[in-house]
Structures are given as C-alpha cells and as structure tokens.
Amino acid sequence: MDAGAPASAFGVRKRKRGGRVGKIDIEDVSFAYEDVAAGSRPSAAGAADDRALRDVALEVPDGQFLCVIGHSGSGKTTLLRLVAGLSRPSAGTVRIDGAPVEGPGLDRAVVFQNYALFPWMSALRNVEFGVEQANKELRRGLTKAQVSAVARDYLDRVGMGAAAGRYPYQLSGGMRQRVAIARALAMDADILLFDEPFGALDVKTRCSLQKLVDALWRSGERRKTVVFVTHDINEAILLADRVVFMRRGEVVADRAVDVPRPRSSAIFAHDACARALKDELTDLFYLDGEGDEEGGAFGEAGAGVPGALPGKAVLP
Ligand SMILES: Nc1ncnc2c1ncn2[C@@H]1O[C@H](COP(=O)(O)OP(=O)(O)OP(=O)(O)O)[C@@H](O)[C@H]1O
Numbered sequence: 495m496d497a498g499a500p501a502s503a504f505g506v507r508k509r510k511r512g513g514r515v516g517k518i519d520i521e522d523v524s525f526a527y528e529d530v531a532a533g534s535r536p537s538a539a540g541a542a543d544d545r546a547l548r549d550v551a552l553e554v555p556d557g558q559f560l561c562v563i564g565h566s567g568s569g570k571t572t573l574l575r576l577v578a579g580l581s582r583p584s585a586g587t588v589r590i591d592g593a594p595v596e597g598p599g600l601d602r603a604v605v606f607q608n609y610a611l612f613p614w615m616s617a618l619r620n621v622e623f624g625v626e627q628a629n630k631e632l633r634r635g636l637t638k639a640q641v642s643a644v645a646r647d648y649l650d651r652v653g654m655g656a657a658a659g660r661y662p663y664q665l666s667g668g669m670r671q672r673v674a675i676a677r678a679l680a681m682d683a684d685i686l687l688f689d690e691p692f693g694a695l696d697v698k699t700r701c702s703l704q705k706l707v708d709a710l711w712r713s714g715e716r717r718k719t720v721v722f723v724t725h726d727i728n729e730a731i732l733l734a735d736r737v738v739f740m741r742r743g744e745v746v747a748d749r750a751v752d753v754p755r756p757r758s759s760a761i762f763a764h765d766a767c768a769r770a771l772k773d774e775l776t777d778l779f780y781l782d783g784e785g786d787e788e789g790g791a792f793g794e795a796g797a798g799v800p801g802a803l804p805g806k807a808v809l810p
Contacts, residue, residue: 515591515601516684516719518554518577523547523586524743525572545584546572548743556591556684557717561730563775564740570723573740574689577721578604590685600628602685603678607693610674611662617673618658621645624677648680649673652706668699672706679710686711688722692729700729708733712755727775731768732757739778747778 525547547569554560562570575581576588579598588595590602603624604610611620622645629636636644649655652672662670671691678686688707692700711717724730730737731751739747752767761768 516556517591518552518685518719518721519587519589519592520550520552520554520573520577521587521589523550523573523576523583523588525569525576525581526584546743547576547583549586550743550745552738552745552748554719554721556719559711559717559720559722559733559735561734561737562721562723562740563725563727563730563737563779565779566725568740569743570740571689572743574604574687574721574723577685578602578687600631600681601683602687603681603683604687604689605671605674605678605691607690611670611677613662616659616661617649617654617665617669617676618642618645620662620673621649621677621680624681628681628683644680645676648676651679651710652676666699668695668703671695671703675703675707675710683718685719685721688720688724690723690725693725704729704732708756727772727779728759728762730775731761731771732759737771737775739775741778747774749774 524545526545550569550573552560562573564570572581576583577595579588579595579602590599611617612623615623622641625636625641625644628634629641646655646658649658652675654669654672654676657665657669662673665673674691692703695703707722711720722730722733731753734751737747737749737751738745739749749771751771753761753765757768762772763769
C-alpha cells in the first residue's frame, strides 16, 4: 500500500466469517449508580427502584442506524456508556458480535457532546492519534505516513482539511465536532456511538453536521452500526433506521423508520410514515413527560415553553 493510500485501504480487519461485524445485543440489562440513595425514585409499581436502566433488552443488527430518544434522565447516556464499555451492567449482559463487553475497545468509537479532543494536539494530530491507536492495537500494519494519509483523508471528508494544523481552542464548536467525527470514522471502528453530538450547536451547524453524518454513513464501504442519542425527534427520524424511546430507564417504544433515503425535512410534509412517527414520538415526549428529571416534558431545551418542540433543527 502506498503512503497516500486512502482510509479504505486499512490493513487486516478483525472480521467474522461471513464478513460483517458490529452486532450489539443488550440482554436484560439493568444499571444502578452506586451513589444514588435507595428509595429516592418510586417505580411504576410503587416500590423503590433507583436503577438508571431497568431490564433493557435490545438487539441492534450490524449496519443499523439506531437513534435513542427520551426524556432527560431516562437513561440514554447510561445505555450508551454500557455499550461503550465505560460502565459495567449491574445485571444482564451487553455483547458485541456475541462476546460480552468487558471494557472500552477499538471496535467502538464514541463521539460526545463536549468534543473530547486533546487540547494540546492539532486537529490533524487528534485524528492521527486515533488512527495510530487502532493501527497499533489491531495490528493493521500502517506506516506513519499511511496513518497521516488516513487522518488527512478523513479531515478532508468532514470539510476540515484546510484547518488541519489548528488547535481545538482555535476551532468553533461545529468544527471541533467535525474533527471528532473524523477521528471516530478514521479509526474504522465497527460501531459508532454518538451521545447528543450536536446538542450544543446552532441550528445551521447542526443541520450541516446531520447531513454530513448521514452522507458518510451511507457512503461507507460497509455501513457501520450506529447508536445515536438525541433529544431531537426530527433529527432521529431523518437519520435513523430505527428509533427507540426511553422513559425511566426502560425502552417504551421501538419503531422502524420506514422512510426512503436520502431524507430531508420535506419528509415531514410529504411522507405519511415520517409524519405519523413524529406525531407518535411527540406525544410520548409531551403527553407523557412526567418522567423528565428536568421537571417537565420539555426537558432542558425549552421547559414550559408552549410549542417548543424537541424537533428543533432539521436537514433542509
Ligand atoms: N454519575 C452518576 N451518578 C449518579 N446518578 C447518575 C449519574 N449519571 C446519571 N445518573 C442518573 O441516572 C439516570 C439516567 O441518567 P442518564 O444521564 O443516563 O440520562 P439521559 O437520558 O442521558 O439524560 P440527558 O438526556 O439529560 O442526558 C438519571 O436519574 C441520572 O440522574
């Protein structure tokens, strides 16, 4: 492979017989934070139940784009952390391709809301660092020049090629998220985990990053498995194959998004399935908001504001 080889030219990949990898099985998983005092939150049955996750069972097939939505405090981030291996379940098992998750691994890349970039590294170094780790651990056999070429390729793909030498403090929030997305993709993990990645961004930036994630996911050599946490109903319907809605640590709705791709906000005017799903999820958010930790159905985005829908920013 020559030094300028693009990202698709990664060396040996861990592959199961049959090719695809990245299936997630969440088997009756519960999780309780140790420092939460028992009895502070009653369960539906009236008994004390402080588990952040309660018997969650979900199968995410390889290549599926799953969005997880729900009230603030419903357990979305906790679920994502268990899949990432950053926490261990109190009960039940999370499996990736059949193997129990024992901790973080390079088969999973996480993009957080708060741009987890190393502040002392340039945008390019941040991406190179991720590629280097994957290269070392997975013995992909890339040379230094090839690592750099892969990182540059992904920075170009997210429109950050010209800013490769800039440091995080010199980048806007949207630019930092582009770098974080480039790093996650360049590591070529089987599973991408996004925790409300565009939550802190303005509407325009959010729209362009939604389009970017959608385009990169669809254009990949092979589609990655994605778990994407968001409060935004429109974002979920525009991006996902499937949406699950969480309330009080449980999955209370699990819906396929049967809308042709590519999608734009026009689907909410023209596609009956998109409209019906949006109405159903909106009802779950607003008519059933009693579980919201922020004190109301609107959560942190617009507490008590009539008409303030969580579907606030969409692909044009
Ligand atoms: N480190 C922690 N220690 C104790 N309790 C926690 C901790 N992190 C989260 N929790 C609690 O666990 C529950 C689920 O929180 P989690 O962050 O998973 O919800 P979420 O749906 O992601 O919320 P948001 O949408 O506001 O990010 C909540 O009751 C929350 O208060």
